[in-house]
Amino acid sequence: MLMGRFLDAVPVLERASALRKSDPVVWDNYGAALQNTGQWGLAARAFRRSLKLDPRAAGVWCNAATNAVQDGQPEEGLRLAARALSLDPRQPLAHVALGSAHHSVGHTEEAEAAYRAALAIDPACVPALTNLGRVLQERGDNRAACAVLEKAVALSPGSVEGNANLALALSMMGELEHSAAAYQRVLDSRPDAFFAWSGLLYCHAHDEARSPEVLFSAHRAFGEALEARSVAAPHHKNVRDPGRRLRIGFVSADLCDHPVARLIEPVWRTLDRDAFAIHAYFNRRGGDAVSARLRGYCDVWREVAGMSDDALCACVRADAVDILVDLSGHTAGNRLPVFAARPAPVQVAWIGYPGTTGLRAVDYRLVDPVAAPPGRLDAGFTEHLAYLPAMSVLERPNVLPPVASAPLLARGYVTFGSFNRLNKIGDGCLHLWARLLDGVPGARLLVGGVFGGDAERFEARLVACGLDPARVELLPRVPLAAYLEQHAGVDMLLDTFPFSSGTTANYGLWMGVPTVTLAGNSLQQRQCASRMHRAGLADFVAETEADYLRVALRWAGDGAALAVLRPVIRARMEADMAVLPMEMSAALGVRLRQMWTRWCAGEPPAVLN
Numbered sequence: 285m286l287m288g289r290f291l292d293a294v295p296v297l298e299r300a301s302a303l304r305k306s307d308p309v310v311w312d313n314y315g316a317a318l319q320n321t322g323q324w325g326l327a328a329r330a331f332r333r334s335l336k337l338d339p340r341a342a343g344v345w346c347n348a349a350t351n352a353v354q355d356g357q358p359e360e361g362l363r364l365a366a367r368a369l370s371l372d373p374r375q376p377l378a379h380v381a382l383g384s385a386h387h388s389v390g391h392t393e394e395a396e397a398a399y400r401a402a403l404a405i406d407p408a409c410v411p412a413l414t415n416l417g418r419v420l421q422e423r424g425d426n427r428a429a430c431a432v433l434e435k436a437v438a439l440s441p442g443s444v445e446g447n448a449n450l451a452l453a454l455s456m457m458g459e460l461e462h463s464a465a466a467y468q469r470v471l472d473s474r475p476d477a478f479f480a481w482s483g484l485l486y487c488h489a490h491d492e493a494r495s496p497e498v499l500f501s502a503h504r505a506f507g508e509a510l511e512a513r514s515v516a517a518p519h520h521k522n523v524r525d526p527g528r529r530l531r532i533g534f535v536s537a538d539l540c541d542h543p544v545a546r547l548i549e550p551v552w553r554t555l556d557r558d559a560f561a562i563h564a565y566f567n568r569r570g571g572d573a574v575s576a577r578l579r580g581y582c583d584v585w586r587e588v589a590g591m592s593d594d595a596l597c598a599c600v601r602a603d604a605v606d607i608l609v610d611l612s613g614h615t616a617g618n619r620l621p622v623f624a625a626r627p628a629p630v631q632v633a634w635i636g637y638p639g640t641t642g643l644r645a646v647d648y649r650l651v652d653p654v655a656a657p658p659g660r661l662d663a664g665f666t667e668h669l670a671y672l673p674a675m676s677v678l679e680r681p682n683v684l685p686p687v688a689s690a691p692l693l694a695r696g697y698v699t700f701g702s703f704n705r706l707n708k709i710g711d712g713c714l715h716l717w718a719r720l721l722d723g724v725p726g727a728r729l730l731v732g733g734v735f736g737g738d739a740e741r742f743e744a745r746l747v748a749c750g751l752d753p754a755r756v757e758l759l760p761r762v763p764l765a766a767y768l769e770q771h772a773g774v775d776m777l778l779d780t781f782p783f784s785s786g787t788t789a790n791y792g793l794w795m796g797v798p799t800v801t802l803a804g805n806s807l808q809q810r811q812c813a814s815r816m817h818r819a820g821l822a823d824f825v826a827e828t829e830a831d832y833l834r835v836a837l838r839w840a841g842d843g844a845a846l847a848v849l850r851p852v853i854r855a856r857m858e859a860d861m862a863v864l865p866m867e868m869s870a871a872l873g874v875r876l877r878q879m880w881t882r883w884c885a886g887e888p889p890a891v892l893n
Contacts, residue, residue, distance in 0.1 A: 290320040301330070308337035312344045315351065322592045324355035342372035349381035353388050356569050356590035361385035376402040376409040383415055389570045392419055410436050414446045421453040424761045427737030429453040437466075442473050448480050452616075455487045457738055458707040458745075463487045476513070478621055481506050482614035489614075489639055489808055492710040492782045496806045500640065500664045503614075507624075507642030507666060514624035516645065517597075522606050522629050524884040532560050532876060533605035533628060536636065537567040537589070537617025541574045543787040544611055544636050547676040550865035552581040556873050563605055565596065567617050593621045600627035607876055610646065613637020630879050630889075633667055635676055638786070638808040640665040647889040648879060650872075651675065655807055655814040658893055664806060670875045670892040675814050677864050678790040680857070683765040687796040687854045688772035690847035697726035698840045701774030701797070703733055703767065703788045706742060708780040714749035716829055717778060721755060723833070724840045729778075732759040732770055771795035775846055776839055784812040794857050796850030798824045800836045819856055 297314040304310045315330030331348035335341065349364035362385045368378035383398030396419050402412035413436035420429035433450035440446060451466035464487050470480035488494050488502055538544035552562055561583040566575065569589045579585045584603060588596050596619060600608060608628035612618035613636045623631055626645045633641050634650040641649075649667035652675050656662075662669060692698050700720070702709065709731075721727050729751070734742060743753050759770055768791060777792045779785050779801035785792075789799045789812045798821050803813035813825045824839070826832035839846050878892050 290317050293317040294321060294323075301333075306337060308334040308341060308344070311337065312341070312347060315344075316347060319347070319351045319354065324351055324590065327351045328355065340371055342368045342375050342378065345371065346375060346378040346381050349378070350384060353381065353384045354590070356388075356587070358385045358388045358570065361388070374405055376406040376412060379405070380409065380411045380415060383412070387415065387419065390572070392423065395419055408439055410440045410443060410446065413439070414443065414449055417446075417453065418449045421449065421456065424733075424735040425737050426453045426457045426735065427741070430457070437469075441469070444470050444474050444477060444480075448477075448483065451480070451483055451487070455483070455490070456705065456707050457741065458490075458709065460487055460491050460707070478506070478510055479616075479618070481509075482618055482620065483616075485614045485639075485642075486637070490707050490710070490783045492712050494782075496661075496664050499806070503640050503642030504666065505642070507644060510621060510624045511643060511645060514621065514645075516624075516626040517601065520601075520629040522604060526877070526881045526884045529558065530560050530606045530876065530880055531563055531583075531604060533563040533565060533600060533603070533608040534611055535565045535567065535588075535608065535619050535622065536611035538611065538615075538636065539564060539566045539575055539578050540568060540572045543678075545574050545578060546678055546787075547635050548611065549578060549581070550677040550679045551869045551872060552578065554865045554869040556869070559873060560876065563603055565600070565619075567612075567619055588619075589617075593619070593625070596622050597625045597627040606630065606880060607632060609634055610641065611636045613639065613641055630883050632670070632876075632879070638783075638811050639806070640667060642666055648875075648892070650875065651807065652814050653893070654817045655810045658891075661805065661807060661810075662891070668889045668891050670879070672871045672875065673867050674818050674864065675786075675811060677861075677868050678787060679865065680861055681764065681768065681791070681794060683768070684794060685765070685769050685772070687850050690775050690843065690850055691773055692775045692843045693847055697728065698724055698775050698843065699728050699730055699773060700776055700778050700836070700840075701730040701732065701771075702778050702780065703731075703770070703792070704780045704785055705733065706738060708783045708785075710780070710782060711745070711749055712829075713780050714745060714751060716832060718750035720778070720833055720836050721751065723837055727755070727840065729756045730759060730770075730774055731756060732767065733761045734758040735761055767791070768795055771797050775843070776800060776836065778836065779812045781809055782806065783808045784810065786811050786815075789815045793819050793853055796853045798839075798849065798853060800824050800826065800832060800839070802826050802829065802832045818860065819853060821853070 294317045297317050300310050301314045311330050311334035315327045318327035334344045345364050345368035349361045352364055353361035365378055365382035379398045379402035383395040387395035399412045399416040402409050413432050417429045417433035430453045436446040447466045447469045451463045454463035467480050467484040470477050563584040564582045565586050565588045567589050605628045607630040609632045610623055615636050624643055624645050631646045632648045633646050644666050646667050648670045649665055650672055651669050652672055655675050656669055739758050746753050774797055777797055777799040779799050781802045792799055801812040803810045803825050816824050826835045875892055
């Protein structure tokens with residue numbers, strides 16, 4: 285194991301540095317070993333010692349720059365990388381370090397330019413290819429990202445980062461089989477790369493060939509492996525007082541301009557602060573305006589991306605957090621290894637991932653009765669289900685265009701639409717949409733969020749699944765305000781399966797557009813049904829594929845009713861937002877207090893409904 289080799293090297297190089305105190309190469313190697321074991325502060329000291337001995341060693345300045353970025357000091361990384369480039373402008377890794385520093389603070393254009401500068405010097409520079417691929421993927425150009433990352437993996441088949449980034453780009457395009465293979469290559473070389481295992485599970489959750497039972501088994505295998513290597517806290521010193529003010533910790537990489545932040549903010553804003561203190565553990569380097577606003581709701585805000593799992597566990601224990609809430613699940617930036625070590629006496633999963641963590645150490649999963657009908661989905665969770673009135677709250681967007689009239693009134697035909705990620709649209713879903721269009725003469729389908737490079741492959745899938753591309757319009761990925769305006773061209777949204785709409789269905793409702801959804805036997809397939817029920821649109825929820833067709837055909841045949849519904853849905857959303865945040869925060873407070881009371885009494889977790 286690579287990490288093990290670096291761990292073994294640290295004491296050897298420590299002794300070497302004591303014996304050869306004036307050798308800059310030894311200090312550089314010692315710094316590199318410390319860096320690769322996450323000991324960035326000690327690594328920085330070793331690099332400084334090396335540079336004091338040989339201040340013109342561009343490679344050491346470059347190593348120090350990379351270490352600074354990993355330690356959450358991008359400005360220092362920029363300074364060190366600039367010094368490396370001043371000494372050797374032809375040093376590819378110095379350009380990579382410069383790009384990484386820019387990338388870590390969201391300067392993606394500058395990062396891309398730096399990575400391309402490295403490749404202009406050395407087209408086979410694997411770190412530059414790997415990082416450039418990630419920039420392209422984050423921009424949504426998964427096809428271009430794959431081309432770059434495939435080259436990186438061909439040059440370095442064992443590259444953990446290269447394979448992981450390639451797997452993510454493939455997953456986002458819906459290339460689930462190839463994505464899973466790339467994640468598996470990471471795990472073959474690094475069995476302890478639990479972030480890659482999470483990525484694999486997230487990929488599997490989009491795979492229509494995997495039953496809920498198979499999916500649960502895969503998640504449980506992850507949990508067993510992670511918990512087997514985790515050392516749980518022997519006991520918790522939290523005061524067992526059922527009525528005192530509780531410290532509630534929230535762990536997430538998405539406390540920024542991200543859907544998770546939009547879902548948690550209304551609850552934080554209305555939570556009873558006399559009863560609960562909010563501790564946020566933000567697992568991303570660099571925040572934004574949304575992060576700054578969220579920070580204002582918190583009693584404690586910690587940026588923990590640079591912390592090791594052990595250090596974060598120690599931090600949570602030192603903060604005496606009573607209930608620790610995971611907002612990531614198996615999405616990017618999760619800290620599930622921390623939860624496996626149980627730093628808090630009560631642990632909860634919510635929002636970020638519509639499925640189980642697979643960890644016995646997570647006691648509860650917050651759901652609602654539509655998304656997880658009592659007794660129906662329990663076997664798919666290691667957690668005990670705890671019920672709220674809704675899965676989450678997506679408040680009114682800051683920029684909300686007026687509700688447009690139904691386009692069918694002017695066009696004379698129905699326009700169906702989907703704004704879901706392409707990896708949510710399974711082939712079974714496309715086959716069903718083909719049957720629907722066959723049953724509605726003249727109807728068209730609009731699919732949004734398609735990056736130019738992905739369009740060709742998606743059109744090929746349309747043909748293979750029986751859809752006429754001439755009846756399908758692909759719209760590009762655009763900023764939020766423009767995306768909301770695209771709903772003016774849609775009469776009815778079509779949900780995807782086996783991974784249904786969440787935020788996209790909510791945005792559709794705000795624009796007065798309902799979603800026909802297929803409610804299945806998993807949380808990820810039922811989340812849209814929850815939103816339709818909350819909006820009083822249960823008539824758009826189907827339980828079988830045949831029912832899905834029947835519902836869509838029925839509404840497509842009643843254009844007048846569909847048109848009348850648009851302003852009604854917006855009015856319902858406005859009315860619901862006047863009460864739902866307080867309703868949710870009050871219910872959350874009740875559930876948190878119930879969980880805590882059980883722990884104080886020495887009782888095990890139980891279903892809370």
